[in-house]
Amino acid sequence: MKKFLPLIVLLLGVVYLASTLRPEKNPTGFDLAGFGRVPVLVNGRIKPLDTVARTSLLTMQARQRVSSPETGTFVSSPSEWLATVFFDAAKADTFPIIKIDSPEVLSLLGLEEKDIRIEYDSVAKRTMAVLGFLPSTKSRFSYAQLKPRLPELDRQGRLAEPVESQLRTPFQKQVIAVRNxxxxxxxxxxxxxxxxxxxxxxxxxLFEKALPAGIAAVLAKQRGEAHSTEALGVMKEMADRFAYMEQLGHLRLVPPADGDNDPSHWELTGTTLLGSFGTGKINPTVMEYARLGQAWRKGDTATFNRIVASLHDQLEPRYPEAMRKSDIESRFNAAGPFYSSMTLYVWAFLLAVVSWLKWPEQLGRAAFWLLTLAFVSTSAGIFARMWLEGRPPVTNLYSSALFVGWGAVFLCLFLEKFYRNAIGSVAGGLIGFATLLIAHHLSLSGDTLEMMRAVLDSNFWLATHVIIITIGYSATFLAGFLAAIYVARGLLTRTLDKTTADALTRMVYGIVCFATLFSLVGTVLGGIWADQSWGRFWGWDPKENGALLIVIWNAVILHARWGGIVKQRGLMGLALFGNIVTSWSWFGTNMLGVGLHSYGFMDAAFYWLIAFVSSQLLLIALTLIPLEKWRSFRTPATA
Structure with a gap:
């Protein structure tokens, strides 16, 4: 049994990944998968409705499922939730999908303790809530609950908007977040x-039937002739409602007329309906969506599915590439390769750690294969994103988190292949999970396949400078995490013998050499790109300084090692500080609010950054403990 353990673990991992590729369960007869694949234009990009649903839910409530701890799940999928929002707003208004974290904002909205407290219907659940295993208070609320006090929320939001982001109070920031x-x-x-x-x-x-008389009344009024006041009133009422839809509408659902295949010419439903006053008829696509809504409310699955198929048939010949990408993107969303990879990374990490205590050969090999499988899953997700976006792998902060982890795990696989001591698997599992977790939190701001800013619209530089500098981030982080493993094993276990310590030292040294090369080349290429974009090689921008700091710090590590200034523990301490330098360059400089690379201050990211830096400083302090105190060393003189 022990002999076949690696194979069993690998097969279980493959079965788990294969299970994520199965179509989502649909308890209704509606073709929700087909509905989710219908493309729309949002923020300059054609995307499926499934993506709209998922990114909207992440933005509003930080998760994709619509559920309550008291009553369970409300809908089977994000697409079903979006269909309910479109076609049965009264029902959708009761779903708790608006996240509120601030007690002050809750009070502003008139939510009292009885509205926030969760009342479980079983003794077991109530006991688990007391013990902290289940939430005892609500953090997500429905539109219907908030509606009575929304004018006050809007008023407070308007008062907070003129205040600079960095100067807003926590209350003002939460008010704006909830209002958005x-x-x-x-x-x-x-x-x-x-x-x-x-x-x-x-x-x-009824409006289409009344249009001829209404248009005639408007023209008659303009000419000063007698006209139907009733028809004129109907036209004004409908125009006001259509204008309101145009003002607040978010999705461009209506493609342009036949012969015009420019994606940028898609229109909002409100805009198209206002245009009907000039054409004298309502756009067929708008009518199709109206029929779709009626079928949804009546539970007429046959009509709903027929109209969904019809929408696909109308758009397929006009936008074949967009339809193909819309189909693949919705399947990609359902598979969730990065969430699957997170699970596999955790198991690879745990198996590798246990291998230091028991069955090192079998568990070590199982961890390596599971890490490889997670790497393949992550790679598939990154390549899918590249194909969908038509860009190199790193285009924004979210994709940089994916690629930093991917690059570090790639190096870990090589380390494990050569050293076979599970250190590469531990580091790879830890970094892979951590970076995908960071990416998940970055995805809460909206669509991660966003349109490129004009200055960044260069696939050549995205494929050279950005990738090379990001690989430098990956390698520098990996060196720091290997140093953290050195410290943890040295102080918390008795597994850091001379052979292991020497192996870790060689790993850190080699990775730092690799990181120095890529960081230097990437920084130089960044200067050339800056010259082409902004007319100067160097402007002392915080991001540019951060990149230079990484190069300098890696050079300091190498010179300290070559000059004999530091030995094993000193090298590890320097590598740990490299994590601080890299995290500052990666995230810290983005939050300063100055420079061409500023992406805005993020409270959550700031506090997590401070926590990470503090943890690295603690580890560095531990490297200063006298060697004889490191009880795990059996031969203290080796360092």
Whole structure:
């Protein structure tokens, strides 16, 4: 049994990944997968409705499922939730999908303790809530709960908006955050049908019939002739409602007329309906969505599925590439390769750690194979993103987190292949999980396949400077994490013998050499790109200084080692400080609010950055403990 353990672990990992590729369960008869693949234009990019649903839920509530700890899951998938928002707003208004963390904002919205407290229906759940295994208070609320006090929320948000982001109080930041979540929900709610409409299709049919008389009344009024006041009133009422839809609408659902295949010409539903006053008829796509809504509310699955297929058939010949990408992107979303990889990285890490205590050969090999499988899954996700975006792998902060982890794990696989001591697997599992967790939190700000800014719209430099400098980040982080393993094993276990310590030293030294080369080349290439973009090689921008600091610090490590200034523990301490330098260059400089590379101050990121830096300083302090105190060393003189 022990002999076949690595193979069993690998097969279980493959089965787990294969299970994520199965179509999502759909308890309804509606073709929700097909509905999720319908493309729309948002923020300059054609994307499937499934992506719209998932990114909207992440932005509003930091998760993709719509559920309550008291009553369980409300919908089977993000696409079902979005269909409910589009076509049955009254029901969607009751779903708790707006996250509120601030007690002050809760009080502002009139939510009292009884509204926040969770009442479980079983003794077991109540006991688990007391012990902290289940939440005892709510953090997500429905639009219907917040609606009575939304005017006050809007007023406070308008007062906070003129204040610079860095100067806002925590209350003001939370007010703006919650207000933006509510606005996003309203934008989705008004993207397809008119506000508070209970039968949008019938209203549109009646409006289309009344259009000739209404247009005639408007023209007669303009000429000063007698006209129908009633028809004129109907036209004004509908125009106001359409204008409101245009003002708050978020999704461009309506493609341009036949013969115009420019994606940028897609229109909001409100804009298209306003255009009907000039054409005298309603756009067929708008009518199709109205019929889709009626079928949804009536539970008419056959009609709903037929219209979804019809929308695909209409768009396929006009936008074949966009339709193909929309289909692949929705499948990519459902598979969630990065979430699967996180799970595999954790198991690889745990198996590798246990291998230091028991069955080193079998568990070490199992951890290596599982790490390789997680790496393959992550690679597939990154390559899928590259194909969807038509760009190199690193285009924004989110994708940089993916690539930093990917590069570090790639190096860890080589280390483990050569040394076979599970150190590479431990480091790879830890870094892979940590960077994917960072990426997940970065995804909460919205679509991660965003359009490129003009200055960054260069696949050549994205494929050279950005990739090379990011590999430098990966290697420098890896050297620091290897040093952390050295410290942890030296102080907490008795597994750091001379052979292991020497192996870790060679690993750190080799990785630092690698990191120095890539950081230096990447920084030089960045200067050349800056000259082409901004007309200067160097401007002392914080991000540029951060990149230079990485190069300098890696050079300091190498010179200290070559000059005999530091030995094993000193090398590890310097490598740990490299984590601080790299984290500052990667995240810290982005939050300063100055320079061409500033992406904005993020409270959560700032506190996590401080926590990470503090942890590295603690590890550095531990390297200063006298060697004889490191009880795990059996031969203290080796260092």
């Amino acid at each position: 979540r509510v606005i996003l929900y309203l934008q989705l709610r008004l993207s397809v049908q008119m506000p508070e409409s209970t039968d949008f299709l019938t209203e549109l049919e």
